[in-house]
């Protein structure tokens with residue numbers, strides 16, 4: 001899949017509050033009430049990722065979750081990352 005250029009990414013990020021372009025990934029940090037809530041959200045995200053065959057790089061520390069999305073095969077950001085971020089927002093909201 002074709003990578004997006006900086007203008008295309010910034011335009012797409014207008015629909016993704018809190019997501020920023022950082023080190024060739026789109027990234028957002030989430031905070032939940034506790035570990036149980038964070039992990040419940042991660043489980044729901046994981047099922048969507050399997051369905052899409054597109055997976056996040058993420059780090060969870062107790063109630064915090066930092067998600068970084070990029071398309072490894074394409075070595076950049078593609079529409080798949082934007083679509084997954086939009087899905088994650090629906091799950092978290």
Ligand SMILES: C[C@H](O)[C@H](O)[C@H]1CNC2=NC(N)=NC(=O)C2=N1
Pocket residue numbers: 053054055056069070071072073074
């Ligand atoms: C073999 C398999 O299709 C690939 O490794 C998939 C799986 N999940 C993936 N996830 C992400 N974020 N980028 C990829 O390039 C990717 N590739």
